[in-house]
Amino acid sequence: MKFKSEILLIIIVITCGILFVNFTSQDTNSKPINSSKKMKDYKVQKSDEEWRKILSDVEYRVLIEKGTEYPGTGEYNIFMEEGIYNCKGCDNPLFTSDQKFESNCGWPSFDNAIEGSVEYKNDYTLGMTRVEILCTNCGGHLGHVFNDGPTESGKRYCVNSVSIDFKN
Numbered sequence: 001m002k003f004k005s006e007i008l009l010i011i012i013v014i015t016c017g018i019l020f021v022n023f024t025s026q027d028t029n030s031k032p033i034n035s036s037k038k039m040k041d042y043k044v045q046k047s048d049e050e051w052r053k054i055l056s057d058v059e060y061r062v063l064i065e066k067g068t069e070y071p072g073t074g075e076y077n078i079f080m081e082e083g084i085y086n087c088k089g090c091d092n093p094l095f096t097s098d099q100k101f102e103s104n105c106g107w108p109s110f111d112n113a114i115e116g117s118v119e120y121k122n123d124y125t126l127g128m129t130r131v132e133i134l135c136t137n138c139g140g141h142l143g144h145v146f147n148d149g150p151t152e153s154g155k156r157y158c159v160n161s162v163s164i165d166f167k168n
């Protein structure tokens, strides 16, 4: 009799455990969808769910959550083919290979952007004052622009490889 009730107790504990884990994971899963990451009135409007469908985890982290890829790891960091770099989120042409230069900073760098393709926003995160660059079409985060470029423009558009897609 005692043995039976012990088994019953174990079953109850396991069931509660499963329910608890289930509820907790549902809670964490639903958080990003309800968060206020809603972008302003860009031409391309997608829900959080839609972005997650078309972007990989790392692309989502950079384009939507404004993350940064590790320096020196990006596909286009050391890459000098001739062509156009489009936005990974919406295919908007952003940079040309003529604008690309070797900056040795660990990220693909451009001395200019295709006119009207990029917008600028002051970024005070991480205790720094920087100028964030975003795609004007979808609001996807591309990287930052700095005033230490070596060419005539004086600009260095420091861009995450995962935010762009090369087309030749």
Ligand SMILES: [Zn+2]
Residues within 6 Å of the ligand: 087, 088, 089, 090, 091, 092, 135, 136, 137, 138, 139, 140
């Ligand atoms: Zn875009």
